[in-house]
Structure formats: C-alpha cells, structure tokens
Amino acid sequence: MPTLDQTLRKLIAEAQVLSLKSLKRQQLLQKIYRLVMKSGKLWREYVPYYGDAVQQMWEYCCQHLDEYDPEVGAVISWFNFRLKKELRRLRDQHNRRRDRTASTQTTSHGDVLDPVDRLPSRPNIDPVLDILEKTVAWVNADPEGELRATRFRKRSDINAQVLFLKRFPSETPWNEIAADLGLNAAESKDLPKFYNRRCLPLLRKFGVSQGYIEESGTDRPREGKGKLS
DSSP states (O other), rough: OOOOHHHHHHHHHHHSSSOTTOHHHHHHHHHHHHHHHHTOSSSSOOSHHHHHHHHHHHOOOOOOTGOTTTTTTOHHHHHHHHHHHHHHHHHHHHHHHHHHHEEEOOOOOOOOOOOHHHHHHOOOOOHHHHHHHHHHHHHHOOTHHHHHHSSSEEEEEHHHHHHHHTTTTTOHHHHHHHHHHHHHHHHHHHHHIIIIIHHHHHHHHHHHHHHHHHHTTTBBTTTTOOOOO
C-alpha cells in the first residue's frame, strides 16, 4: 500500500501537467486537500489567524503547484514550509495592528499619549528575515549541486538540501524528521551527527561567502547580521 507521501506525489505529478482551469486538475487538487487535511500532519499553531494562513497557503500552493520539487522533500514538508511563511506574515500584520490600536492615555493638560510611542524600540528583524530568505533561496537553487550531492548513507532522498529545508526556520525536531523520512532507530541516531558533521559546514561556508558570519571559524555574526547554525 503506498504511503501518504507517495500518493500525494502521484496526484501532484498528474495535476502539474494539466491546465490551471481544467476540471481534472481541480478534482486532483480536491483529493490532495482532503488527504492532507485528514492526515493531521499539517503544521499547527494556536493563533487567531491560523485559519487565514491555512487558506492562503492552499491558494498559493494550488496556483503554484509546479514549484513542488519531489527531489527536495516530502509533499507535507512543502505545504508546511509555505504555511509557516504565511503565519509569519500574518503575525507581523497582527502585531502592527495591535500596536496601532493600543489604548491611548490623556495627560492632565489634555495631551494624548500613545503607548506605542513610549515603548522601547524593537530590534530590527528585517536583516534577519532577509538573511533567512536569501539562505532558503540558496538551498532551493543549490547552484553547484553540492547540497544534493551530500547524502546520508548514500540515500539520494536524504541530503543536505532536504535537511536544511526541514530544519529551518522552525528547527523541526529530529525525531519528527526521522519519522517523516522513515528511518530506523540506528539511522535516526546518526542523522543529527551527519547534519552537524557534513551539512552545517556547507551552510557556514555560504554564510561566510555572503558576509553573514566571520571567516575566523568562531561563527560570530557580524554587527547587524543574523547567525546561521
């Protein structure tokens, strides 16, 4: 009996060759939707805008189905990556809206005080997000093929590219990754060692080439930069 991932891969492959408005494609997308939602493997966060994030994730993925690459990772991982991106975007919107609607106070002189104006300045996370987006783009592109070539126990489906996409930005626990990849107990134990020994040096090399971290080997981020690890 085929696994959930095998079934989803087959459905996506069939849908990718059909026109966006074809009835058959819509039927396949409905099957994919039902299987994913029923599986319980979709990333879950208990926030008021979670439903909006899920809806926007589905809208994007259904319209950009060709972006799914079976060599990169499992179908659920692709959906979850997009869902987490939508959640981050909605979280930022929610925080900005909350700040704007914070209750105001009036002084004895009738002056209106906006609590937002009196809050300590928040750290600028834009550079960190920029680093993350550029790093994810590099992982997806793998311009030199080095990430795909760095394989775990000669398994082409488990390589540095796949593990990077699973590990950041949310740092998915290793036991979940091992279960998703169908590893046995011994393989599950060795996977983090492989990641630290073979994969992280590639990530650090990229970080150095982009100026995100120092070349000295201390991995100390430069001022205003984020840390890759």
